[in-house]
Amino acid sequence: MGTTDADLTLRYLADWGFTPIGPDRWRWDGTSPEEVSGEDMAFDTAYAITIDDDLDPVQRVRTALGLLDLTGAFDVLTHLNAYVLDHPDPAVADAFWAGFRDRMAVPEPIEHLRLHLRTYWFWGRTTAKSAFNALLGDDVRHLVATGRLSELATGSPRLRARHVLEDSGTVDWDDKRDVYRAAVTVAALRPAVFQALLGCYHSVSGSLDPAEALSLLDSLHLPAETEQLPQLCAVLRKGVANHYTDPTAWPE
Numbered sequence: 001m002g003t004t005d006a007d008l009t010l011r012y013l014a015d016w017g018f019t020p021i022g023p024d025r026w027r028w029d030g031t032s033p034e035e036v037s038g039e040d041m042a043f044d045t046a047y048a049i050t051i052d053d054d055l056d057p058v059q060r061v062r063t064a065l066g067l068l069d070l071t072g073a074f075d076v077l078t079h080l081n082a083y084v085l086d087h088p089d090p091a092v093a094d095a096f097w098a099g100f101r102d103r104m105a106v107p108e109p110i111e112h113l114r115l116h117l118r119t120y121w122f123w124g125r126t127t128a129k130s131a132f133n134a135l136l137g138d139d140v141r142h143l144v145a146t147g148r149l150s151e152l153a154t155g156s157p158r159l160r161a162r163h164v165l166e167d168s169g170t171v172d173w174d175d176k177r178d179v180y181r182a183a184v185t186v187a188a189l190r191p192a193v194f195q196a197l198l199g200c201y202h203s204v205s206g207s208l209d210p211a212e213a214l215s216l217l218d219s220l221h222l223p224a225e226t227e228q229l230p231q232l233c234a235v236l237r238k239g240v241a242n243h244y245t246d247p248t249a250w251p252e
Helices: 005-016 038-050 057-071 074-086 090-104 111-121 128-145 149-153 155-166 177-184 187-202 210-220 229-237
Strands: 018-022 025-028 034-037
Touching: 005 018, 005 038, 005 057, 025 038, 034 038, 038 057, 038 074, 057 074, 057 090, 074 090, 074 111, 090 111, 090 128, 090 155, 111 128, 128 149, 128 155, 128 177, 149 155, 149 187, 155 177, 155 187, 177 187, 177 210, 187 210, 187 229, 210 229
Parallel strands: none
Antiparallel strands: 018 025, 025 034
């Protein structure tokens, strides 16, 4: 087994004098040795990783992602995001998205990672399309073109597809409709498509076409008693695209 991102980070942190001593606890052997939380340790080191000249550009990404694995701290994502956006080397973005893809392909992704996707990458009209494509869209279109969409039915590909779909409500409808349509044909992903459509409707900046979304809902073949299914069908039949355009439309 190769060296993981977390392994790289542990070595890097050791040079700073940080040693893990328990769940969310670290010892710092500095001028005044003390115990600190993972959040505090990440606050002190996340930015430094992204500007460390002793690390090459991709190593900075991997070390920062390892720090995320070790701490789950949102500060890591804030600084890593800024570094990736400002760096001209495509290899940096490739490493960044590869790391995100791996971390979304697990049963329970890091909470702050999913929050970051929903509130930043999938939120901004300048970033949502590229982020969605990097995490799922490009793969789905390639699998459709090569007749291999069934690969999304099991294992880590299914987990990643499920999580990305569930979080994609704010991605522009034009940039995701074909991916949603493809996902509907994979039975294991139909619950995730339903959650995605709910997110499209309920998110402040959610995006959907009511008629097309209703057609997708019909093709999911969900049990009639599925929670929120009747309400979503009702508002889409009225042509309401988003909860915040007509808050009273959602049936109680």
